[in-house]
Ligand SMILES: O=P(O)(O)OC[C@H]1O[C@H](OP(=O)(O)OP(=O)(O)O)[C@H](O)[C@@H]1O
């Protein structure tokens with residue numbers, strides 16, 4: 001996208017950190033569902049929402065878990081988001097009582113699309129950038145718009161030269 005700010009900074013998230021933050025998200029959502037506080041189901045926006053959704057559903061003891069697949073990025077390049085796979089229609093209805101989980105909201109375009117489909121659902125992300133905040137109901141940590149978030153599933157440990165070993 002031409003008007004997109006460059007990602008000057010990197011925010012590196014470890015497995016431990018995403019586990020802690022996704023747990024914090026679950027605890028914040030506990031008892032906030034419309035049916036006596038209960039949620040009917042968790043729906044992960046794949047693929048990034050799957051690990052957080054698994055942790056949230058485990059913490060809140062929700063066994064009904066489904067997915068919606070939305071693709072909008074190729075590496076750091078954004079295109080128009082499109083739905084590749086939908087969750088079960090009878091279960092979703094207008095989204096009432098459904099907790100939709102993603103790893104992050106950036107421009108908000110992904111959530112905007114999913115919100116149009118399920119306007120009564122509750123939208124939760126672990127991380128949020130300012131442009132996407134209006135699209136999310138609950139999030140844990142805000143990062144600036146010019147930051148790219150690196151998740152542990154996209155990373156690998158590798159050797160680095162010691163400082164004095166470089167020429
Ligand atoms: O708020 P937006 O600007 O729409 O961006 C946020 C979305 O982008 C990433 O998904 P991506 O499309 O890269 O697919 P992935 O989850 O399979 O990595 C991320 O996981 C969010 O779903």
Ligand SMILES: Nc1nc2[nH]cnc2c(=O)[nH]1
Nearest residue numbers: 073106147148149150151
């Ligand atoms: N991994 C990752 N995917 C994204 N999709 C949109 N913004 C981001 C980001 O900051 N990090």
Ligand SMILES: [Mg+2]
Nearest residue numbers: 046047048049
């Ligand atoms: Mg995603």
